[in-house]
Amino acid sequence: MESEPKGTQDQVHRSLADSIREGFEGNTFGDVMVVGGGISGVQASLDLAASGFKVYLVDKAPAIGGHMAQLDKTFPTNDCSI
Amino acid sequence: MTLVRKPRYILEDQCTGCTTCVEYCPVVYPDPFNQEISTNKAIHIYFAQAVPLITYIDESCLYLKEKKCGICEDVCENDAIDFNQTAEEVEVKVGAILLAPGFEPFDPKAGNHYGYGEMQNVVTSLDYERLMCATGPYEGEIRRASDKKHPQKIAWIQCVGSRQVNPPGGNSYCSAVCCTYTQKQVILTKDHNPDAECTVFHNDIRSHGKDFERFYQRAEELPGIRFIRSYVSIGKEIPESKNVTIRYATPDEGVKEEEFEMVVLSIGLNPPADAVRLAEELGIELNPHGFCEVNPKNPMETTKPGIFVSGAFQGPIDIPESVFSASGACSQCGELLDYRRGKLSRERIYPPERDVSGEEPRIGIFVCHCGANIGRIVDVPSVVEYAKTLPHVVYAQEQLFSCATNCAKEITDMTKEMGLNRVIIAACSPRTLGPLFQDTVREAGLNQYYLEMTNIREHCSWVHTMEKEDATEKARDLIRMSVARAAHLEPLQEIDLSVNPAALVVGAGVAGMTCALSIANQGHEVHLVERDHDLGGKARSIYQTLEGLDVQAYLRDLVHKVYQNPLIHVYTDATITDADGYVGNFATRVVSERGTTEIRHGATVLAVGADVYEPSEYLYGEDDRVMTLLQLEEQINRGSEKVTDAQGLVMIQCVGCRNEERNYCSRICCSESVKNALALKKINPEMDIYILYRDMRTYGFDEDYYREAADNGVKFIRYEPQDEPVVEAGESEEGRPVLKITTPDYILGKKVEIDADIVALAAALIPSAGSREVSQLFRVPLNPDGFFQEAHVKLRPVEFATDGVYLCGLAHYPKLLRETIEQAYGAASRVLTLLSHDAITASGSICEVDENVCIGCGQCVSTCAYGAVELHKTRQGKKAIVNPVLCKGDGLCTTKCPTRAIQLKHFTDDEIWAQIDAAVETAQIPSKI
Structure with a gap:
């Protein structure tokens, strides 16, 4: 079997990568889904949005906040945790 | 990914959160948010400050069950109820997933632990949080279920569902947060009722977090507080009083049974309830405890590329760790998806600003009901009428929710229509919604500094719920004052500052290098400055982690990556001589092996590490058989026979900390001792190993290794600071020269004498020698112990109050390698939130x-x-x-x-x-x- 010239193979690779990238262009693969809207999920969503990403924040409860919202106050300043 | 959006039966755009429907709803149902201690309605807002602040209908609704009722539909003035909503499938395409599903509180009902569910006055710590809370079941009054009385004598039982192998039903790991949250609850209980008597039954007190030790002392020193180290069992419920007795034992008094009016179970953290399903759906693995299986080199990585994890799903962790692991995971999402950054966001364009400098003040006032928050206390219509009579006021109206999109538009429209040049919004605190309303007036072509907010919620309706007339009078006064101020307001200009996209990282240990790499992998230049000749910091003297990670191999790889990365410039043998500038535009002068360089950078990360205390105790420095844990680890790895052939080896914990001079816990030493003990037992199973400790603090999953060490015959003996062990050179019975250690044994009730060939001291981690100088150069504070002080202990753990300056690693506080790695990624993420913008305002x-x-x-x-x-x-x-x-x-x-x-x-x-x-x-x- 005749082996293809190297250049062609490179082109094949490049066009494959390009086509994947092009496929992403009109799409939303730059987005991030955050599962859970407790303190960790909320902080993550804020960081991601502030650094230029679109975020889908998903939570099973009807409001975000998680368990931290249930806490009365928090260590060490005894600030309200909301 | 396909998501199922559960029906809320509410049109989100139309519900204003006025809660009229809640009043009329006939279904009374235990409120899950208040731990089912109080009731709520089938239609309700999840909790008082919920986001979004709108109602939802739960499964207890009569209409949903039997097609009966429907009252809410009739009373809703905004037609926001929609019973025809069904579950909706939403498909999203994402480049990365971050799992932060948290934890499930341990349920003591399941294994019938301590009478929970049977005795009315036994509650969990989460129940107790709700009892203390102003929005809780009794509006912040701590009452017990049986007679609604305020309990005076309250007991806490620690480790419920944690550190428990027998009987089964609990978790073997330590939940890591319960000791400190209990101390917080004790302090708050004393705030509620200074006469309360609080008793905490505990095992080891694990105050391993930053400032935890002082907090423990604060709780312990309060009057009427007892901390009793004892295992306990519930005795009985007294039929008449419904009080509960607890049986416990003390060394002095033996077994006792004591009566309490309320018992709080300090429950631990279980994996999230749907962890197994989530893992199956996403194809990730769980660890043997049911939490997320993570990469030991990178605890934010799951077993599947592109799926990251943060927060308590990693294992039981506290709020600051949940926050910086979240940021850390974001930095890794950023590394993955950098090429898409900013492509999906949109820029906001405002109309041109109207010059009103020559005009007389024309003030418009919008008075907000905030649903029922203000409207139920303050007579809003009368306030509006009054406002119209004030000087310069040309317009006033009421609004149900000024912050709702339609109301904000109304403000913009009326401002334009009436030619207003000052806008007053009488609603909540400007801290929360000031920026939003500044936006609203800008949309109307006004300078945003022509906005004035009158706080008639926090400053009025919320604090005068019982005095409606006086509250209305006060609202009038506050608005009159705002009008007077508004007439003097001037337009101000905000400055756009360019941001230099490069970062400076000070310190090239694991923290600094990890942070530098993550920033560089997102396309930013990094200047990495190290005081030493070599990179690696403290990790250079660690060989293995407790989980078995080969630290030296990991470090070699990390250093290699740093030098390979074309965007990272390394400066070794470096001293910083000058630091100037401000967020986005710093200039730092560095003298290094490259000569003198002036580095210009937009962000600064301080990762200067920590030092190890050089003991003056226990013959250290006088007898070469006494060494620090790090020296012991080095000798184990070198195969030194002096160590591996020892017949007896004693480790002493808390050397140089948890004392007056250094009033903090070095966090990592208990795990380090257990690690070395296990390694030695593997090499020489015959060796007698003793660990003399004050409280074993193998928090989280490390508890399993503590148990393994005990199972392997390592002996743990507790001592108290007033009765420290004594180390002397002597001879064994056979005449072998040994070190003789005398220490109290509280279980045997007498002093014991141990012969050892080697004594290893768990020497404290102390602030790095250069940290004071660095703190002065970069104008950031140190805490009383000399570690760097972050902006907010819980919510801003990796940044300083000074904008553009961040922190990670041991410089913040002693921590394990995996925690350092997380924090380093966390700092990188915070840096990126700054550097990914061309300008800041x-x-x-x-x-x-x-x-x-x-x-x-x-x-x-x-x-x-x-x-x-x-x-x-x-x-x-x-x-x-x-x-x-x-x-x-x-x-x-x-x-x-x-x-x-x-x-x-x-x-x-x-x-x-x-x-x-x-x-x-x-x-x-x-x-x-």
């Missing part, structure tokens, strides 16, 4: 000096915490000048200035005096005050 509300009045006394200079004011020479002598970028607008300087030369814009003396003068009519002021 500085507030217009900053201080300004009138040079004609300034006498150059410099009081403002010494007052400013941000170094924003300087003296400069003019022809009229020295004058103060404000750097508008550094000024935070706190106005402290204005209180010190003897000639009122320095003014805080937007809060000038004229504005504030006008507001104060309007507070009380002159006629009402008594002639003598």
